[in-house]
Amino acid sequence: MAKITLKSKATLVEKVRVEVEARNHKVTIDEPIRLGGTDLGMNPLELLLSSLGACQTIMAQSYAEKMGVKYQHLQVELEGDLDTDGYQGKPGAQVGLEEIRYTIYIESDEPQEKLESFIKHIETYCPAFDTLVNPTKVVQKEIIVKQPAK
Amino acid sequence: MAKITLKSKATLVEKVRVEVEARNHKVTIDEPIRLGGTDLGMNPLELLLSSLGACQTIMAQSYAEKMGVKYQHLQVELEGDLDTDGYQGKPGAQVGLEEIRYTIYIESDEPQEKLESFIKHIETYCPAFDTLVNPTKVVQKEIIVKQPAK
Numbered sequence: 001m002a003k004i005t006l007k008s009k010a011t012l013v014e015k016v017r018v019e020v021e022a023r024n025h026k027v028t029i030d031e032p033i034r035l036g037g038t039d040l041g042m043n044p045l046e047l048l049l050s051s052l053g054a055c056q057t058i059m060a061q062s063y064a065e066k067m068g069v070k071y072q073h074l075q076v077e078l079e080g081d082l083d084t085d086g087y088q089g090k091p092g093a094q095v096g097l098e099e100i101r102y103t104i105y106i107e108s109d110e111p112q113e114k115l116e117s118f119i120k121h122i123e124t125y126c127p128a129f130d131t132l133v134n135p136t137k138v139v140q141k142e143i144i145v146k147q148p149a150k
Numbered sequence: 151m152a153k154i155t156l157k158s159k160a161t162l163v164e165k166v167r168v169e170v171e172a173r174n175h176k177v178t179i180d181e182p183i184r185l186g187g188t189d190l191g192m193n194p195l196e197l198l199l200s201s202l203g204a205c206q207t208i209m210a211q212s213y214a215e216k217m218g219v220k221y222q223h224l225q226v227e228l229e230g231d232l233d234t235d236g237y238q239g240k241p242g243a244q245v246g247l248e249e250i251r252y253t254i255y256i257e258s259d260e261p262q263e264k265l266e267s268f269i270k271h272i273e274t275y276c277p278a279f280d281t282l283v284n285p286t287k288v289v290q291k292e293i294i295v296k297q298p299a300k
Binding site: 002003004005006007008009010011012015016018020021022023024025027029031032036039041042043044045046047048049050051052053054055056057058059060061062072073074075076077078079080081082083084085086087088089094095096097098099100101102103104105106107108109111112115116119123124125126127128129130131132133134135136137139140141142143144145146147148 | 152153154155156157158159160161162165166168170171172173174176177179181182186189190192193194195196197198199200201202203204205206207208209210211212219222223224225226227228229230231232233234235236237238239244245246247248249250251252253254255256257259262265266267272273274275276277279280281282283284285286287288289290291292293294295296297298
């Protein structure tokens with residue numbers, strides 16, 4: 001067992017603009033103008049879908065050689081359904097994404113069957129995929145309150 | 151019921167570097183050099199944690215006024231445990247994140263109890279949080295294979 005701990009930090013900048021940081025990397029997250037943002041970045045759920053797509057793509061790259069699969073181009077398109085009544089607190093509405101769908105575009109000479117079995121393998125061993133399809137424990141450690149300077 | 155569909159696209163650029171896109175926004179995802187990447191961006195799981203942190207922060211901003219909560223500064227720190235044996239296909243290892251933990255840093259004059267109830271509310275209505283703690287259906291629509299140009 002080789003356990004690692006990944007870390008990230010989200011800091012409110014202004015309005016609904018947030019800077020997220022992991023190690024030496026920063027990304028700006030925002031909401032479109034019609035939702036009160038300044039549209040300087042993806043919104044959090046677009047980022048969630050992007051995380052899944054990036055994970056699938058990277059897993060494909062990691063397994064391609066081992067599985068003898070060659071391709072010239074690889075792209076994953078993702079979509080996720082959200083009932084906007086949910087986060088607004090309306091009773092009976094699902095808060096989280098209801099379904100995520102993805103399409104893989106692959107430029108390759110390999111037979112369809114081999115590609116399908118390759119993609120199946122990626123699905124099975126993709127950490128973001130597994131985190132989403134299974135319930136994940138999310139624990140609040142602490143709320144640390146600081147008094148503002150007077 | 152007000153359903154919307156969010157979209158994203160992940161394109162392999164080189165090695166394990168991926169460009170993710172949603173609407174007019176692009177982010178570079180990569181792996182550290184020791185994992186075969188060029189470290190030009192967060193990795194997918196750091197992005198997943200960032201998505202949750204950004205969602206919690208934006209939900210806080212959206213609900214603060216309605217709930218009469220004032221603060222000067224807001225930050226969420228997140229960490230997630232991964233057994234790296236999982237994505238390498240070793241039997242018995244969990245593939246996805248085993249646990250996500252978060253700490254909220256808030257600079258505010260509000261009483262601790264009010265802040266705790268505010269954060270509880272955010273947890274309940276945060277779409278990324280809800281997507282992670284519950285099992286989410288992830289469906290493969292299609293694998294579209296294109297023959298490479300000869």
